[in-house]
Amino acid sequence: MRKKKIALIGSSPIILIIANHLKNAGHKITIFDKNKKIGGAWAYYKFRNHYISTQTNVIVPDTKFEEKNIPLINEFLKKNFQTKITRNFNRFKPLGYLAKKNYNYNLNSLYEKVSQDKNIFFKKRFIKKIVVKRKKVIIDNLKYDEIYITTYCGVENLVIDNFKIDIKPRPIVSEHAMVITKKISKKHLAYSENFDKNFDRAQIRQINNYTVFTARVRKEKKGKNLLNLIMNSKIVKKKSDIIKIIKTKYKNYYRNFEQRDFLSRNTYNTPINYVNSALFVESFFSMNDKLKLIKRNYL
Numbered sequence: 001m002r003k004k005k006i007a008l009i010g011s012s013p014i015i016l017i018i019a020n021h022l023k024n025a026g027h028k029i030t031i032f033d034k035n036k037k038i039g040g041a042w043a044y045y046k047f048r049n050h051y052i053s054t055q056t057n058v059i060v061p062d063t064k065f066e067e068k069n070i071p072l073i074n075e076f077l078k079k080n081f082q083t084k085i086t087r088n089f090n091r092f093k094p095l096g097y098l099a100k101k102n103y104n105y106n107l108n109s110l111y112e113k114v115s116q117d118k119n120i121f122f123k124k125r126f127i128k129k130i131v132v133k134r135k136k137v138i139i140d141n142l143k144y145d146e147i148y149i150t151t152y153c154g155v156e157n158l159v160i161d162n163f164k165i166d167i168k169p170r171p172i173v174s175e176h177a178m179v180i181t182k183k184i185s186k187k188h189l190a191y192s193e194n195f196d197k198n199f200d201r202a203q204i205r206q207i208n209n210y211t212v213f214t215a216r217v218r219k220e221k222k223g224k225n226l227l228n229l230i231m232n233s234k235i236v237k238k239k240s241d242i243i244k245i246i247k248t249k250y251k252n253y254y255r256n257f258e259q260r261d262f263l264s265r266n267t268y269n270t271p272i273n274y275v276n277s278a279l280f281v282e283s284f285f286s287m288n289d290k291l292k293l294i295k296r297n298y299l
């Protein structure tokens, strides 16, 4: 098999999994990310050797097929990245689908393995335009055989054989709170899409001796003082129970269904591989169809 030079844009978990797979197949891999911090919408904060995602992140099935086959993803993550996976006995349906079984995933080992791999190169750059000429991809003045782009990448234009295609996304900036506490005054919560008047997507987890609350600040509460919101939501009884508050803003390059379909059609049969990464489980199975990440047949 010919060894290829392959570029990938972004560092969300699915991109890291693809990069690792392609590197194992012997290709030369470069990941472009505008941020130094990897993870994309799954980025984490390192607190006393724990990697805690600063956004509310869950890996959950959205269909019966995904629910039946999620054990194959678990097996893959354990085998390739030694991912720690435990059963989550709460029943919740963040995507509107109520699965019988849910799991907790600790993706630390994925981040560590890929970011420390000497054969995967990281370049901190924002890629605005991708040019394809004579079946080669040109970005950042360098030539690649192929490129992988995801649904929420910020690329604005493709120029394929001199034909310009506008794929501009709609940036949405969300605000997130992470509160590391000694003692929380709420029950553990696997996930809630509608937490209270200050926060919507929320999660309350035990991480060793700490209880961690992560949530997205409601649209109408963006820009407000985070400590006030936390106290107002009665996350802790007293301020001294808080060990740390981390406030993050995340810029998501949003694309709706129409734009995803447009991207998919316009990159078909070109060296641009479009990964529909709108949700993790969906992106994993669609990549598996293409790259055969897992060798076993679906259940």
Ligand SMILES: Cc1cc2nc3c(=O)[nH]c(=O)nc-3n(C[C@H](O)[C@H](O)[C@H](O)COP(=O)(O)OP(=O)(O)OC[C@H]3O[C@@H](n4cnc5c(N)ncnc54)[C@H](O)[C@@H]3O)c2cc1C
Pocket (backbone or CB within 6 Å): 009, 010, 011, 012, 013, 015, 032, 033, 034, 035, 038, 039, 040, 041, 042, 055, 056, 057, 058, 059, 060, 125, 126, 127, 128, 150, 151, 152, 153, 154, 155, 174, 250, 251, 252, 253, 277, 278, 279, 280, 281
């Ligand atoms: C706040 C938030 C929470 C989410 N939580 C979940 C969840 O719990 N479960 C789930 O299944 N899905 C979740 N999603 C959906 C999520 O978008 C996908 O799971 C997945 O992360 C999408 O991957 P992506 O690469 O398309 O985008 P992102 O995860 O947003 O990653 C994009 C990455 O590419 C970089 N980048 C973007 N554009 C460029 C560019 N032009 N040049 C260079 N670098 C660039 C960014 O810095 C970033 O690292 C969430 C989305 C958001 C916004």
